[in-house]
Amino acid sequence: MALPVTVYRWDDVGAPQIVDGKPSEYMNVLKKCLVEGYGSKESLGWTVVDDIASPPFLSLRNNISLGGSGGVAVFSALDDVGGTNIKAFGCQDYASKDSQSRKSYYFPITRYSTGQYLNNKWLIIGTATAFYFFCYSDYIYNSGSNRANTLVPNACFIGDMKSLYPNDPAKFIAFSGAKNTINHTWTQTIIYSLSESSPLNIMLINQLDGTDASQPASLFSVCGYYYHVRGNHDGPANITALFPIYICMGNSFLNDSSPYQNNNFPYLRAILPGAFVANSPGYRGEAMPVIKELDGVSYYLLPSANSNTGCCWINLEEW
Template identity: 35%
Template sequence: MTIPVTVYRSDDAGAPQVTDGTPAEWFAVLKQCLVDGYGAKSPAGWKLIAEVEDPPHMTLQNNVASGGSGGYAMFSSPQIKATAIMVGQTALDYSSVADHDRVGRTFRWGLYWSAATADKALKNWMIIASATGFYMFVYANEMTAKNCINSEVHGFFYVGDYVSTTPNDPARFISASGDQRTGSINYTESLGEIHLGTKAVGVAYPLDSSTTTQELYTQTIFGTRQTPSGNYDAKPDVTVLCPIYLFSDTTSVSSASLNDPITPWCRGHLPGIFSSAQCGYGSEQMPYFKHIDGQSYWSVPYTRSSSSGSAIWINTVEWQHASS
């Protein structure tokens, strides 16, 4: 069973624009993609739960009628200003802006450079969304010449349900990103760190509504590291795609948790994102899309090098339904 996906981009006709990087601009992007729609594009089907102007806060909920878990995505900023740092966090339990529980890790993004630095400012955005989850990628004009990021600051994260190994998993709503940091935004906060495969990408909760968190790590049939360095100019046929699976606390088999029905070792996999047996397309312009087996995929740029290809792809047509 699959769920349809829509690609929303800042260069679409009628798309909301980020000029100064204020919280209101970023809220407008999220709302128009997920809740309201814009131009010829229909919304992904999420619900607006709360919006506060000062201090800036917005809460969205994924679509229960479409099979979503009903999890909550909260977005805020410590200041109302240009180049504001935006902070996101998920919650499984939500009563109000001030009252929520079983929260996920925080993740951050923002314009970073001022609007006056037009080519460096992170004003370009792309959201790949279903009614139950979405990936958001934020990048600068100067990055588009090639499909690798060279340790430059950018934003990339996932919010929504994962495809669980447990039927009707009540704790499947998560966020996935890179490092948690304070101070200035850093490229290591991006989900692009998934290329390396050595870091936790988020947290999950037990299936019995208890509040002990477990860190989530990623692995595929190719191992933990998904993209080797190099292969910048390679343009291979992509013949094998593997879902990126989520494991609790460790990617090593643990007898203590292997058969635990409350805190499963293998929680499931992220929807729509795959690791390939081939690597390349680093010299293409970003964002780069390729048809694989008759469907369009976005090539997730390698983050750590100026001359490496990628082996990670996100399907832009349909995902396995998180509730199936």
Template identity: 30%
Template sequence: MGLPVTLYRWDDAGAPQITTGTTKLSQVLEVIKKCLVEGYGTKADLGWTIAMEDAINFKIAFRNSTIDGSGGYFQFNSSNNTANGDMRFRGGMDMTDFDTFTNPTPAYGLTIHTSNTKWYLIGTSRSFYLQLLPDSYDNSVLTTQYIYAPMFFVGDVDTLLPNDVGSFIVTRGNNALGDLTTYNGSVTLSYIPNQTCITMYNADGIGTAVYGLAALGSYAVNSVALASDSDWVNENKSAFLDPVIIRAYVSKFDSELTPFIRGYMPGLYQASLAGYKSTPHLVIRNILGIDHLLLVSYTAGLNWISLGDWYD
């Protein structure tokens, strides 16, 4: 049986707000804390816990459910709390202190642009996606830079392996191998990048392998020129959704600990039709009886997150 999904967004009653022109790490942190741990308005939290917090130095560590999930840890911090600052994050199987992990993921960074005042978070007790959105541009397919809509994923993948202790990951959509603290404007998780973007520990927790994401398309769909204004769901056009798989970049495919296909990104799909180029975000459509949210990105308007149960 799957886990229920909750969508949190900036325009909910009682939602935490990010201030125009002064976007700061502390405000983004408040969004994450409310969604994962505290809840707001009529919306309950996702059931994560705070493992440790250092508010003075803008550091906090969260843990996903030890009942539904792996009990993995996620640290979120910044070198400053200024407008146009940065957010940095790392995950791990266990955590004994800030920056001290067992089986740590690479550290990633994203710039918080001053225009990022809108946001949404979709998740469960095991994982979530967070995307920041610009206040001055509301189309679902952006025609300007990637930096205006940064997005990342934290939590357990939907693994195909039994007892997979390496299932907890962090990814922003690129650069799987090394620690990074700055935003790279050439990619984002809001489309399906045709490159390595995940470091996962092997299923027994010993050693790592590099993975990427794959679906119908490839890096070539990363073009606003391919976008369409079609509202293909309401126009009753025939289309389907393809789940996004986690595939290995390895030299051989005979290891049960690092198989070529490790699993799926929870709730993430790519559509066979593009659309919604000029439709204001957020776009939510019922596809095959389940509501899906279109990712805001500089693409052809292809990628969706299911609002139905994950981990079925």
């Protein structure tokens, strides 16, 4: 069943703001969008599991009544000082703030720097079961182009994948490009992986039998494991097709898939919700955010990094 998508932005009426880049500010944004709502916007319908002020800790469960797996997004920080990075990850099983299992890689949410380089222009695109979180600096957002350069914005996916297996007991995933670190560079962001490199072995997927055993997985489409075109394509894109993005075990190469030709870790596991790769690049020279209507549906174009032109779009209406 497709779920409606809601888009939340820092410039909405009543939206929470990031001023100093404190962990509590980013967690407040997540809680407002996923659980409480703000202004005239309702929340995505997630619930709070734990919310602790000092040191900052927040865990949020997706909506089981609307088809969610009950997986939990977890955010923590050592203190609430501006510049302290958040440790973020997802888990399928949550017993307490100190006990979880079937977990993703953990990754940072960071303010990056101060002044015009502080990540404060946030965007959440999500449903009752999954969401994308982006947060850019003034420097990136006001550059007049759809690219992040070599700076470090926040970008991640947390929630249920669209499993190709009925009753999959381990649908809840999380990834950002960084793996088990809370300090990263621009080459460890999902924006870099999609527009400069390739998203290979970018996440962990757990077994289909429900046990706490995981293996790396990658993103793959009919265009292969690259999601960009070389060079700067600033003008309009000549898009005639949008292809879904699949989650495949290992490095996604079929010829390397022998370890995943089994019922515990099937090679082709799921579809990444709401994400598509286009057959044509464009709009790199257009100011953020790049939102276009493609075949009657609104899509958001992920920014490119420093070179090349990304071709990844997110559906803004339903997943």
